[in-house]
Amino acid sequence: MANNISPQLRSPLFYALLSAGVLVVLAGMYSVYLMEEHGHIITGMNNQIVWGIPHVFAIFLIIAASGVLNVSSIGSVFNKPAYKARAPLAGLLSIAMLTGGLTVLMLDLGRPERIIVAATNFNPTSVFAWNIFLYSGMFATVALYLWTMMEKRMNPWSKPAGFLVFIWRFVLTTGTGVIFSFLVARQAYGTAILPPMFIVISFAWGMAVFHVVQSTIYAWNKLSLDDYVQKRMRNLMAVFVIAALYFVATYHLTNLYFARQTEFEKFILFDGGVYPLLFWIGYVFIGNFLPLLLVYHPSLGKTKCVLFASLLIILGGFCLLYVLIIGGQAFPLSIFPGFEVSSSFGDGAIGLYQPSLPEIMLGFGGVGISFLITAIGIHALDFVPHEIPKKVGHS
C-alpha cells in the first residue's frame, strides 16, 4: 500500500499523524486542567484505590523506557553489530517514553506545582525521592550516550557511555520495583522478587516497543529488515517474555504457599472478577501464549507476525500492571489477621475502582507525548538504523 503513495503525499500523512498526536496530548492536558480545578473527585481514584490508570500507563512507559535500552546495551556493552546500529533509535525511544511516563506521573499528583519540594526537602529513605534523581539522571546519561554515538568524534566514548547507561537503567528499574517491594503491609507487595521481575519484564516490553517502532519506520520508508537480524531480535524478545512469565509465576506460586497469602491469591487468580480475567486472558493468553505462538510457529514469525506479537505483548503488559497495581490495592489490608472486619471506611471489603475518562485521557496523553518525541526525533535527526552489511560467512 505504501508503494502507491508518492513522496509528496507521504508528507501530509506524517503531519496528519503528528496532529493526531498533538490532539491526544491536548486531551491529556485538558484532563489535567480539570483535575486541578475540581480535584481527584472527577477520577475513579478514592481512598482505597489511590493509584489508578495514570499510574498503569506511567509505570508501563517508564519500565519500557528502561527496557528499550537493552537494544543499545547489546550493541555497546555486548558488542553485537546488528544491535549497535539500532542503539540511537533505542536511545530516542527511551527518552520519549521516560518523558511521557514521568509527565503522567507528575501531573497526577495532588499538587504538581509543588514537585520541586521533593528536591528541596529530600527524604533519603524514600525511593520516590531517589527516583526523581534516577529518572532525571537517566535523561542526562541517555542524552550523553546518544551524543557519543551520533557525533563522530565522540564515537570512542560510546562504549563507556553505553556501560554507564546499562548500570543506570538497572538501578532505575530496581528503583521502580522497590516502590512496591518496600510496602510491607500490602499482601500484593512487600516482596523482594519485584525488582528483578521488573527488570526482566522491562526487557520484554522494551523489545516489543522497539519492534513496533522499527516495523513502522521500515514500512514507512519502504525498507526491509534483514531476515537474520529479524530472527535474532524476535527470538530474543520471546526469550524475555518467557523469562518474565517465569518471574510472575514464581511470585504467585510462592504467595500460594503461604497460608496468610492464599486469600489474596484466590482473589487475584480466581474469584476477583476483572483481575483474574485480565491476568489469565489479558496477560497469560494474549500477552504470552499468542505472541510466543506467533514468533515460534514454523510457518509464522515474519514481519507482520512480529509486529502483531509485539502489540499483544504490550497489551498483556498493561493488563499485568493493572492487576498488580490496582488489584493489589483492591484487596483489603489485613489489619486484624484472623478476624472478619467491616467499617464505614471499606475495611475488609474489596475496593471498587472504575477508570474515568480524565484518567484515561491523561494516560494516553503520556503515550501521545512519547509518540510526538519519537516521530519528530526520527524526522529531524538520523535515528533510522543504518544497516551494517552482513559479513561474508554468516548464515
Next chain:
Amino acid sequence: MMRLFVSLLLSLCVQNIWAMTESMPKIDIGKGGQCVKDPQWMRENHMHLLKHQRDEAVRKGIRDEKISLKNCIECHASTKDDSVIARADSFCVACHRYEAVKIDCFECHSGIRKSAWLQQRNAK
C-alpha cells in the same frame, strides 16, 4: 532590527502607561494596627516570617501566637466580612493581585477570623 527592538520596548511601556491611571491598591486593613513590625518591613519580609514560622509551628510544635497566621488574620480580616480573601480589596488579595504574586495559603488555611468562625460554628 532596531525598529523591532524599539517597537517591542514601546509595547512593554504601553501597559505601564495605561496602568498610570491606577493608584496604589486599595486595602481593607481590618482592625489594622501593628504588633510585629512596621508596615514597610512587613511588606518586604512577611513571606519569610511566615515560611520560617510555619516550620517552627508544624514540625517543632513551637507556637508563637503573635506571629501565627491566625493572629495576622485576627487583626487584618475585614470588619465587614471577617475575611482576608473574600473581596478584591481584602487584606491579602489587594496587594497580591496588584503585584501578581499568586499565593496558595488559603487552599488549606481558613481566611476567616477565628473568633467569627467559632461564632458561626456554635450558631449552627
Next chain:
Amino acid sequence: MSDFNLQRRSFLKTSLGAAAVAIAPGMLLFSTAQGKSEGASSKVRWGMLIDTAQCKPGCNDCVTACNKENGLSGGTSATDSQWIRKIEIKDISSGRELSLPMMCQHCENPPCVDVCPTTASFKRDDGIVLVDKHRCIGCRYCMMACPYKARSFVHEPLSDQNPDVPRGKGTVESCTLCVHRIDQGKGPACAEACPNKAILFGNLNDPQSEIAIKVRSVASVQVRADLRLNPGVRYQGI
C-alpha cells in the same frame, strides 16, 4: 517616570533584595517574638489506650466528635476523609465479636514517614505523626504504605476550614491526635467525647501518668505488632 511607578519599582526591588538575602531572617525574629511555647519534646510520648470492652457497637460518638473538631464532612463515601472510624471485628475461629475505633496509630517507626519523598509525613519529637501540608505534593505513597489505612486524600476543593486545622485539596491527611488541642494542654476530641471513657489519652513516657500505670498493669496489644512499628495506640481486649 511617575511617582507611582517609582513606588512600584522600589517595592519590587526591595522585595527581590530581601528575598536574595533571606537566609536566616527567622533568627532575628526569634529574639523579638514573645509568648511562644516550648515546642514538642522527645521526653514526652503521646499515646492512647483503648478499652474495647467499653466500646459499644453502633456508637459513633468518637467519630462525630473528630469530624466536628477537625471540620470533616462526616461523609462515608469512598472519597470522603475519615480520620477515625469504628470497625466491627469478629474472630473467625471463636466467633467473638467486638467493636473498636481505628485511627492513625502514631507509630514509632512509621512506614508513611519512610516513604514520603518530601518529608511532609513526619514524626514530631513527642511521637505524633503528622502531615506537613506545606510540603505534601499529594503523591499518596504514604497511603499505600500505611498498614492501618489511616490516611485519606482530599479529593475536592475545601472551604470553611477550622482555623486551627488547615486542610486542602490535593494533600493527604490523617488523625493528628488533635495536636492543636494537645499544644493547648487539652486532649484529643475523641477521648473527651467517648461516653464510656473507652479512650484513655496520656504521656506514655511519664511512669506516673494514668495511661502508663494502666499499660503496665492490664494486658494490651498493638495492632499488627508483628510489623514492629511500635505504635503509640494500644488496645485492650482484642
